[in-house]
Amino acid sequence: xxxxxxxxxxxxxxxxxxxxxxxxxxxxxxxxxxxxxxxxxxxxxxxxxxxxxxxxxxxxxxxxxxxxxxxxxxxxxxxxxxxxxxxxxxxxxxxxxxxxxxxxxxxxxxxxxxxxxxxxxxxxxxxxxxxxxxxxxxxxxxxxxxxxxxxxxxxxxxxxxxxxxxxxxxxxxxxxxxxxxxxxxxxxxxxxxxxxxxxxxxxxxxxxxxxxxxxxxxxxxxxxxxxxxxxxxxxxxxxxxxxxxxxx
Amino acid sequence: xxxxxxxxxxxxxxxxxxxxxxxxxxxxxxxxxxxxxxxxxxxxxxxxxxxxxxxxxxxxxxxxxxxxxxxxxxxxxxxxxxxxxxxxxxxxxxxxxxxxxxxxxxxxxxxxxxxxxxxxxxxxxxxxxxxxxxxxxxxxxxxxxxxxxxxxxxxxxxxxxxxxxxxxxxxxxxxxxxxxxxxxxxxxxxxxxxxxxxxxxxxxxxxxxxxxxxxxxxxxxxxxxxxxxxxxxxxxxxxxxxxxxxxxxxxxxxxx
Numbered sequence: 001x002x003x004x005x006x007x008x009x010x011x012x013x014x015x016x017x018x019x020x021x022x023x024x025x026x027x028x029x030x031x032x033x034x035x036x037x038x039x040x041x042x043x044x045x046x047x048x049x050x051x052x053x054x055x056x057x058x059x060x061x062x063x064x065x066x067x068x069x070x071x072x073x074x075x076x077x078x079x080x081x082x083x084x085x086x087x088x089x090x091x092x093x094x095x096x097x098x099x100x101x102x103x104x105x106x107x108x109x110x111x112x113x114x115x116x117x118x119x120x121x122x123x124x125x126x127x128x129x130x131x132x133x134x135x136x137x138x139x140x141x142x143x144x145x146x147x148x149x150x151x152x153x154x155x156x157x158x159x160x161x162x163x164x165x166x167x168x169x170x171x172x173x174x175x176x177x178x179x180x181x182x183x184x185x186x187x188x189x190x191x192x193x194x195x196x197x198x199x200x201x202x203x204x205x206x207x208x209x210x211x212x213x214x215x216x217x218x219x220x221x222x223x224x225x226x227x228x229x230x231x232x233x234x235x236x237x238x239x240x241x242x243x244x245x246x247x248x
Numbered sequence: 249x250x251x252x253x254x255x256x257x258x259x260x261x262x263x264x265x266x267x268x269x270x271x272x273x274x275x276x277x278x279x280x281x282x283x284x285x286x287x288x289x290x291x292x293x294x295x296x297x298x299x300x301x302x303x304x305x306x307x308x309x310x311x312x313x314x315x316x317x318x319x320x321x322x323x324x325x326x327x328x329x330x331x332x333x334x335x336x337x338x339x340x341x342x343x344x345x346x347x348x349x350x351x352x353x354x355x356x357x358x359x360x361x362x363x364x365x366x367x368x369x370x371x372x373x374x375x376x377x378x379x380x381x382x383x384x385x386x387x388x389x390x391x392x393x394x395x396x397x398x399x400x401x402x403x404x405x406x407x408x409x410x411x412x413x414x415x416x417x418x419x420x421x422x423x424x425x426x427x428x429x430x431x432x433x434x435x436x437x438x439x440x441x442x443x444x445x446x447x448x449x450x451x452x453x454x455x456x457x458x459x460x461x462x463x464x465x466x467x468x469x470x471x472x473x474x475x476x477x478x479x480x481x482x483x484x485x486x487x488x489x490x491x492x493x494x495x496x497x498x499x500x501x502x503x504x
Contacts, residue, residue: 091426091429091431095429095430095431096429096430096431097429097430097431111386111431113426113431114386114388114414114415114431114432192418192422193422196388196414196415196416196417196426197391197415197416197417197418198413198414198415198416199416201414202415203416210418211391211393211416211418213323214317214319214320214323214391214393214394214418215319215393217323
């Protein structure tokens with residue numbers, strides 16, 4: 001039952017795809033622009049999430065800081081929030097009259113809403129928790145004795161982290177990065193709320209789908225199919241993690 | 249345990265379905281006549297007031313609203329959403345419903361025009377339409393798929409303005425919200441929207457000769473659950489002094 005419920009809409013999407021017009025729709029300047037922007041912003045968001053999220057995941061897993069439980073809960077909050085709420089929160093924080101954004105605008109003339117950087121900020125906010133949570137699990141399942149052994153052999157902390165810890169959690173790291181990227185690619189609510197909707201600047205694929213839905217449904221369906229193919233691609237890339245049966 | 253879970257699942261399903269199809273959940277409410285009205289976002293403030301007046305005149309009616317962009321209003325009806333009355337902010341959008349035989353005999357009930365909304369205090373010091381061409385100005389419009397965006401495009405063309413908006417919002421409410429918050433310097437919205445927002449936002453008037461008019465049609469859906477009530481509501485909005493008085497108070501002009 002559950003499987004049918006989950007599959008039917010996807011099958012309907014494929015069935016409704018206007019195959020004849022498909023090449024023309026996805027090669028239109030608007031669609032290519034949206035695709036380019038989506039790839040750019042989702043990769044940038046993943047990179048940012050990696051830079052800030054990997055250390056955070058390690059700190060959480062090793063419980064080196066006080067209040068680790070509370071910090072973990074705070075990291076998960078954006079994951080549970082409706083994305084539109086995240087967008088509103090970002091506006092309150094980084095908008096031109098926001099808590100931090102007001103200071104940046106008044107002193108440095110920096111604004112984030114309606115810019116591509118705004119899209120990256122919104123998607124990073126929503127997607128980073130996926131990386132942190134996945135990777136924290138990886139760090140946790142890695143026994144500390146490997147790091148200790150490396151230390152007794154004379155390796156410094158930096159060397160241990162990059163030569164011992166990271167290679168051993170590579171599967172979790174890759175899974176986390178891919179999940180984070182897929183979430184960033186699909187991000188809609190926070191983006192349209194915080195960064196607005198302008199072709200070539202902030203109109204990513206999901207926003208293009210939503211905008212097209214208002215005028216031409218077949219365009220929306222064709223663009224949706226592109227995102228569906230990407231999602232399936234992610235699943236194939238992660239097959240080791242989700243398609244394996246435990247009994248084997 | 250399984251029984252409890254089954255019961256919970258049934259309740260969850262019932263609640264979920266009830267939320268999806270408000271007019272279908274009649275069993276849980278009293279013997280009230282229900283009317284579902286799907287209307288353009290720019291009617292968000294005025295329609296509930298008109299509905300209050302209507303339910304005073306016709307007690308035991310409950311009116312539910314669905315406020316979305318005009319094109320979504322029509323898309324949803326064509327897709328078979330359980331709606332009794334539709335009102336849009338554009339004639340062509342309503343015509344799509346008429347052509348597909350989903351709505352019957354639309355009536356024009358109000359007119360609206362555009363204005364330049366600016367944050368309180370008008371920080372960018374905008375005085376006229378021409379000021380919108382200033383470089384570096386954060387100007388917002390609606391996307392052309394929404395009536396407010398189509399009107400804005402018409403306004404720019406009519407006045408031969410070359411402007412570079414930074415966002416094309418999908419409905420007028422989200423656009424106005426970003427003007428009120430000060431994230432945009434200016435936004436092209438309906439005059440009724442700035443009236444409804446009160447002191448939170450200021451506006452720069454556009455002279456009538458340069459302005460663009462929007463006309464609002466309302467119509468009954470062909471497959472309305474309660475045709476008589478739907479018809480009554482449509483007539484009430486268009487012809488009653490009460491309704492027209494409320495529309496005037498919210499800044500809408502006469503349709504005739």
